[in-house]
Amino acid sequence: MLTVEALTKTYKTGDKALRSVSFTVPKGQVVGLIGPSGAGKSTLIRCINRLVEPSEGRVLLNDLDITGLPAGGLRRARRQIGMIFQEYALVERLSVMENVLSGRLGYVGFWRSFLRRFPGEDVENAFRLLDRVGLIDHADKRADALSGGQRQRVGIARALAQDPELLLIDEPTASLDPKTSRQIMRLIVEICAERGLPAIINIHDVVLAQQFTQRIIGLQAGQIVFDGTPDLLDEGVLTRIYGEEDWTAMRRAAEEDDHAERDAAERMAGMV
Template sequence: MLTLTGVGKRYPTGDRALTDIELTLPKGQVMALIGPSGAGKSTLIRCVNRLVEPTQGSIRLDGTELTKLSGHKLRHARRSMGMIFQEYALVDRLTVMENVLSGQLGYVGFWRSFLRRYPQEAVIEAFRLLERVGLPHAIDKRADALSGGQRQRVGIARALLQSPKLLLVDEPTASLDPKTSRQIMRLIRELCAERELAAIINIHDVALAQQFADRIVGLRAGEIVFDGLPSDLTSEILTTIYGEEDWDTTPEPMDDEVSGDEATNTAPINPPYARVMSSIEAGAAR
């Protein structure tokens, strides 16, 4: 479905963000990108939909060479790629429904979107999606009245209204508490299964990646240093990706009932690496 061959990105400053990325993502697979800050995870996702221009290589989606497209053809190709952002990218003064319907921009054009002139079938599908993500009661609420988890659910519904083949997900849990983070990752995973969507998810929380992804790709300094199953992660591989850490410290318990989707933007809480290893071992046991 999606194939990256020799993809690289070098900025005008000379800094290299990506080096010779080779990836193939089949239909329906959920891939997690992990790695330290600055490893190139967000850059890689944004190169796929050309929000960042790669400086070399090939990116093909269902046989279409994305790096050669421009103008109308690029906008048309982007319909197939739904983007879910770290900071939600909602318009605060608009309602939940209006934000979801903005996912139709690639189909109806700017002016029809600006004038809120959407096809009836798009409005019906937006209702269905809001019900599916658990927000049927919030249709008329302004986006700035929502909690962090609710805002991310709106972003997910908006991305799905494009009827994409591929989801590009950039740090969907970075501003959420641990319980809401798991809820959001579980929702993304379920929706991908229901709709046979492929997904690339940039995520810092390795335990969440191990729990919800089919495949994990580890980046370090713009290069792939691991590509395999979640159960294949070991302390040695994690050290290769992140550098030296005490991966075997006793894990700390976490109360799964503390706070939830009604919490407003809570500071991100990254689990100790020991809990990551505990989760990995549990996944292998399954």
């Protein structure tokens, strides 16, 4: 379980990116983190694993106080926190398999990692993960030969190779088309359910968040202004978070895309 207690981030300029943010995420729950640009979403994600140092407050992962750890302890703790990035953060000249195995760098010695000599069980697990994300036939391809959706699947497999206790996911669909975005969100949610993994997804697409996450936290100016189930996220709440927008039209367009995708899948299944 992840527990965030009164987390605050104040920059040297005096600007507050986070203002006493508190919440818990139990095992297996997928949380969508929404809000306008500058609301503090990415800062919150990065404060949890201390890529950004919080000014005040605590972050506890299964009772381990992440915020209180020295450098060595933080490196070990980060093994338990899988991070999936918007821009994939792959080493493009390396193969898909090598990128997945890079998720094990925190567990192997320097020379093994330098020479890319990973234990056999790590390699076997990487193959299983590539099969799970639908890329088993691409294991030997260079990362720069993949599509955006395939690169994001590699990022998911790499994060899972850490055998994490928590997933932090920063804008996983921002660079993807609508169909691929739904596929990636569906894959993340299914994997979290299979493994009992808690996850926080920083996502700009409100409709996707409502379709796929179990809980939504809305940030505005560094503060939580909504925390509840997707069905409670009505037009009034969304307007409080983002301002005026035609939310009904946005939902209708997303539903039409979803129905079209399902119809196409059913037609393909009927042709097999």
